[in-house]
Amino acid sequence: MQTSAAPVLQLTDIEKIYQTKTIETVALHRINLTIGRGEFVSIMGPSGCGKSTLLSLMGLLDEPTHGTVAVDGRPVQSYSDKELAGLRNLKIGFVFQSYHLINDLAVLDNVELPLLYRPGLSGKDRRQRALAALDKVGLSARTNHFPSQLSGGQRQRVAIARALAGAPEIILADEPTGNLDSVMGEEIMDLLLGLNREHGTTIVMVTHDEQQALKTQRLIRLFDGSQVG
Amino acid sequence: MIRHLFTLVWNRRRANFLLITEMFLAFVVLFVVGSLLAYYQRNYRTPLGFAYAQVWRVDLDPGTQPQAGRLATVRQVMARLRALPGVVSVGRTSSNTPFSGSFNNTDVGAGKEGKGATRASGFYVEDDLREVFQVPLVAGRWFGRRDDGAALPPAVLTRDLAEQLFPRQSPLGQVVLRSDEQFRVVGVAERFRSDGDLEALRPVFLMRVSPQDTALGEASTLLLRVRPGAGALLERQMRTETLAIAKGWNVGITTLAKQRAAQLKEALTPIGALVLVCVFLVVNVALGLFGVLWQAINQRRAELGVRRAMGATAGGISKQVVGEVLVLTTFGLLLGLLVAVQFPLLGAFDVPAGVYFTAMAAAAAGLYALAVGCALYPSQLAAGIQPAVALREE
Ligand SMILES: Nc1ncnc2c1ncn2[C@@H]1O[C@H](COP(=O)(O)OP(=O)(O)O)[C@@H](O)[C@H]1O
Numbered sequence: 001m002q003t004s005a006a007p008v009l010q011l012t013d014i015e016k017i018y019q020t021k022t023i024e025t026v027a028l029h030r031i032n033l034t035i036g037r038g039e040f041v042s043i044m045g046p047s048g049c050g051k052s053t054l055l056s057l058m059g060l061l062d063e064p065t066h067g068t069v070a071v072d073g074r075p076v077q078s079y080s081d082k083e084l085a086g087l088r089n090l091k092i093g094f095v096f097q098s099y100h101l102i103n104d105l106a107v108l109d110n111v112e113l114p115l116l117y118r119p120g121l122s123g124k125d126r127r128q129r130a131l132a133a134l135d136k137v138g139l140s141a142r143t144n145h146f147p148s149q150l151s152g153g154q155r156q157r158v159a160i161a162r163a164l165a166g167a168p169e170i171i172l173a174d175e176p177t178g179n180l181d182s183v184m185g186e187e188i189m190d191l192l193l194g195l196n197r198e199h200g201t202t203i204v205m206v207t208h209d210e211q212q213a214l215k216t217q218r219l220i221r222l223f224d225g226s227q228v229g
Numbered sequence: 230m231i232r233h234l235f236t237l238v239w240n241r242r243r244a245n246f247l248l249i250t251e252m253f254l255a256f257v258v259l260f261v262v263g264s265l266l267a268y269y270q271r272n273y274r275t276p277l278g279f280a281y282a283q284v285w286r287v288d289l290d291p292g293t294q295p296q297a298g299r300l301a302t303v304r305q306v307m308a309r310l311r312a313l314p315g316v317v318s319v320g321r322t323s324s325n326t327p328f329s330g331s332f333n334n335t336d337v338g339a340g341k342e343g344k345g346a347t348r349a350s351g352f353y354v355e356d357d358l359r360e361v362f363q364v365p366l367v368a369g370r371w372f373g374r375r376d377d378g379a380a381l382p383p384a385v386l387t388r389d390l391a392e393q394l395f396p397r398q399s400p401l402g403q404v405v406l407r408s409d410e411q412f413r414v415v416g417v418a419e420r421f422r423s424d425g426d427l428e429a430l431r432p433v434f435l436m437r438v439s440p441q442d443t444a445l446g447e448a449s450t451l452l453l454r455v456r457p458g459a460g461a462l463l464e465r466q467m468r469t470e471t472l473a474i475a476k477g478w479n480v481g482i483t484t485l486a487k488q489r490a491a492q493l494k495e496a497l498t499p500i501g502a503l504v505l506v507c508v509f510l511v512v513n514v515a516l517g518l519f520g521v522l523w524q525a526i527n528q529r530r531a532e533l534g535v536r537r538a539m540g541a542t543a544g545g546i547s548k549q550v551v552g553e554v555l556v557l558t559t560f561g562l563l564l565g566l567l568v569a570v571q572f573p574l575l576g577a578f579d580v581p582a583g584v585y586f587t588a589m590a591a592a593a594a595g596l597y598a599l600a601v602g603c604a605l606y607p608s609q610l611a612a613g614i615q616p617a618v619a620l621r622e623e
Pocket residue numbers: 018019020025026027045046047048049050051052053054618621
């Protein structure tokens with residue numbers, strides 16, 4: 001793991017405008033954010049305020065209309081497609097709001113996915129890491145199931161295991177407990193807290209749960225694309 | 230990654246079933262047509278075993294002319310033709326001349342009892358046809374005057390016939406039996422593919438016609454070697470000279486080169502039609518494949534977006550799409566090979582196994598080329614998917 005004085009993620013003057021034929025949506029407006037190494041940050045805000053958009057910018061899945069996103073102090077624009085893919089693979093683990101599991105792959109294969117794009121790992125290594133990640137989310141007994149055979153909560157946990165499998169420096173989680181019952185939600189929250197505490201994993205989590213947000217180190221509130229407090 | 234692709238294709242087998250079936254059928258079509266083409270190509274490339282370029286054929290038909298003296302007339306005509314400056318040599322033959330489309334099947338066996346009789350193409354030639362055909366002999370000699378007084382009529386065999394009848398011994402001087410008539414083998418020729426360029430090599434049994442022989446029947450077929458550059462002028466000359474002797478006969482003159490071209494054209498026409506049908510089928514498969522892939526890419530945008538988010542490069546995505554198609558193709562190909570390999574195993578159609586293996590290799594290469602060709606554009610589409618956009622849909 002490389003260390004540097006620069007923050008893991010730095011967003012400067014971010015503006016994100018979605019342009020469709022008829023309407024223009026300002027999804028994010030003048031966002032300035034610094035996420036330090038090892039921080040656990042939560043993002044709250046009403047539906048449609050730009051939380052997912054913000055997360056996908058941090059996850060290097062999208063580019064801002066204006067402003068810069070910098071990873072370890074280096075602006076993302078300066079990276080090639082290949083380098084970006086490498087960053088996404090090594091540095092970032094993404095938990096999507098709607099899981100986005102691959103329905104044609106069994107649970108274990110889904111969890112192995114980020115490792116598949118990592119050169120130099122043997123099939124056995126991948127399998128072991130994926131199994132360990134599934135164990136952490138309590139799904140060891142479901143490795144050969146297909147996503148369609150799982151409940152919403154179980155799918156969410158597979159999605160979390162997939163993000164954990166690659167042991168990334170940063171985990172970006174979009175409402176990771178949104179579909180879980182409160183007990184399971186607590187467990188996942190504890191898991192994330194543990195990762196943050198023991199491995200120093202930087203975590204940015206979107207949540208609707210005030211109680212969970214209070215357990216994190218910092219809370220960012222969004223409203224209509226802008227930061228409020 | 231390859232293992233992952235197989236897993237993916239296997240898990241999507243229901244969706245992929247149609248594509249695999251199409252690939253299978255495309256392979257079978259390519260294989261069948263490929264076998265046919267490989268077979269003809271192989272035959273075409275086998276030397277004919279005789280020269281035909283400056284060989285002309287003259288048909289003399291007495292029609293209603295009196296029976297007596299016909300052979301004498303023919304001999305006179307031959308002498309006159311031989312005397313023409315444009316003609317090198319002349320000889321009589323049976324009417325199944327090369328490229329004529331007619332042949333004379335006959336069974337030939339070894340020894341007086343005709344052991345191990347085998348099917349051959351029978352052919353009558355006069356001594357002078359050696360100069361006309363310029364058949365290289367691998368052993369023994371061609372027919373000649375000294376055969377006039379022989380106890381048994383002489384025969385020249387092609388090498389394949391000689392080896393079948395007399396394995397591991399010299400055929401020269403041996404007796405062979407053909408339709409209850411005994412012959413003595415005097416020579417062995419490499420081959421004599423008078424059936425035509427596209428027909429398979431087969432055993433040939435050459436028999437001598439002596440100058441006085443009337444065995445060839447009423448009508449006489451002559452073959453002539455002419456000098457290079459001979460053309461319409463010589464043809465006119467030949468006709469006039471012939472009719473001056475054989476008054477009232479019908480005379481037909483053509484060249485073996487012309488007959489060969491006509492025969493090739495006739496044989497190639499149905500092959501061309503078949504190839505056209507094959508091309509049509511393959512184009513259909515290609516269009517279907519292209520459409521299905523295009524649709525599949527659109528249905529799998531979220532999946533491809535996830536892969537991008539997990540660290541796949543754009544190039545990696547396009548490789549995956551092509552890879553999946555190659556895996557599908559391989560499944561179709563394996564099914565197809567299962568069918569195709571039966572042909573050489575069962576020795577179908579008496580075609581050498583090499584022809585089938587050549588066709589399999591060519592069909593496999595064609596199938597992969599088709600697959601890659603159809604996958605290229607969809608794979609570019611897939612590579613262009615923006616993960617953030619793809620992951621918001623649904
Ligand atoms: N690809 C897109 N095209 C057009 N509008 C979009 C797109 N993505 C998001 N938006 C709009 O941007 C705003 C923020 O969306 P999002 O980030 O998903 O909000 P949240 O996650 O907070 O609910 C919404 O108004 C949404 O409709």
